Amino acid sequence: MLDLSAFGITAKWPARHPDRIQLYPLPTPNGVKASIMLEETRLPYEAHEVSFATDDRMSAAFLSLNPNNKIPAILDPNGPGGKPLPLFESGAILIYLAVAAGLKIPG
Numbered sequence: 873m874l875d876l877s878a879f880g881i882t883a884k885w886p887a888r889h890p891d892r893i894q895l896y897p898l899p900t901p902n903g904v905k906a907s908i909m910l911e912e913t914r915l916p917y918e919a920h921e922v923s924f925a926t927d928d929r930m931s932a933a934f935l936s937l938n939p940n941n942k943i944p945a946i947l948d949p950n951g952p953g954g955k956p957l958p959l960f961e962s963g964a965i966l967i968y969l970a971v972a973a974g975l976k977i978p979g
């Protein structure tokens with residue numbers, strides 16, 4: 873089984889399925905982009921809600937993944953070279969997931 877415990881974010885949001893892409897979203901205009909892409913591509917993922925009500929995005933655990941304290945963010949346990957890849961910025965996430973799903977990127 874994959875071990876994501878080296879990533880501080882998993883201390884606050886433990887991975888029940890560490891083999892799946894870990895998604896840290898909230899249904900906001902930017903937050904839904906990664907969620908929609910994961911649903912559309914059918915890539916296996918596990919979502920962990922980042923509540924604004926409790927300032928989750930300002931926690932040390934979240935900041936260890938995205939120092940910009942913004943959602944969405946992901947942690948792919950099977951990134952390039954088979955190594956885990958943390959990623960934030962919805963545009964970067966969308967392109968990354970498209971490539972991971974084998975979609976052709978125009979241009």
Ligand SMILES: N[C@@H](CCC(=O)N[C@@H](CS)C(=O)NCC(=O)O)C(=O)O
Pocket residue numbers: 900901902903929941942943944960961962963
């Ligand atoms: N450029 C970023 C913007 C992300 C962003 O602004 N997310 C908002 C929610 S839509 C957020 O996390 N705001 C919390 C904050 O700014 O503290 C992206 O596209 O991912």
